[in-house]
Amino acid sequence: MTSKQLAWRIRRHGIEMTHLSGGSHIGSILSVADIVAVLYNDVAYIDSKNPKNDARDRIILSKGHAGAAVYAALAEKGFFDIEELKTHYQNGSRLSGHVSHKGVPGVELSTGSLGHGLSVGAGMAASAKMDRKTYKVYVICGDGECDEGTVWEAALVAHQYHLNNLVAIIDHNKMQSLDFCENTLSLNPFSDKWKAFGWNVIEADGHDHDALRQAFEKTKNNDMPTVIIANTIKGKGISFMENDILWHYRFPHEGWEYDCAVNELYKNKPDGVTDPYTPDGIANPALEPAGANITNNHTPSFTLNPNWIWNSSTKEKV
């Protein structure tokens, strides 16, 4: 399977899993799908027959709310049955809404409370150095997650100990749960911040598989840890979900939301990939009900307006 095919299947599973469970975070899953596909398919050394193989690379999804993407990748790579994905986010399932390592082969760390993955990853990378092991540690973070102070504490530690076996990948979709990052807590200048912490910084298009592969290649032979700032679009692949804060928490409901989402995916289906749920697509999609707003222009549900504190045009306090 190619990374493009895997990414398509991750997106297709993500739609189905959130649809069946009424679970959140489809925008976050679609955003990270290409990063996950390239990493699990072409970059990291993982072994579905021996998930605890000591030589394996360690992958942590620190933005654990997009766990469906990792579960889908692991199922596709043979770590467990694809059929089990249908239980995601449901009572009694081991595939909990936020990614869990409890009984799930291939998951290194349960996350969901944001801000912890990079610290644990730095610890794993330090442990590898002490044990003279050659595995690498990959940690996928959200950009909004970088509001957490622990991310920067981990960045300090990784630099201090020259953890060049640690790679952070930031899913830089410029959005968090309730608004754009810029309106919540600006990260800019983002690259410069990482550079100031002594990290090797690579920027890449987070939906361009070749660019991602090249970026991962460039993480080798450095003295310092590397961060790949992967520029992405939240909701990527489904036009009415792209860049729309609505789809952080909303799931594709039965009817036109689900039908249109699947149809949109079909517009970019790579050759040779099959759809396990609707193999022939959706012939007669349900129509958008009158009054529904499918356009991607929803008002953020909450904004702490900086103008309450300072005038963004004049830069003066008000």
Ligand SMILES: Cc1ncc(C[n+]2csc(CCOP(=O)(O)OP(=O)(O)O)c2C)c(N)n1
């Ligand atoms: C410590 C903590 N605070 C708040 C939340 C609630 N929360 C879930 S997802 C999310 C937004 C994360 O944004 P980002 O890291 O940019 O991920 P994206 O969904 O954009 O990929 C927040 C605040 C949480 N999970 N953990």
Ligand SMILES: [Mg+2]
């Ligand atoms: Mg984000």
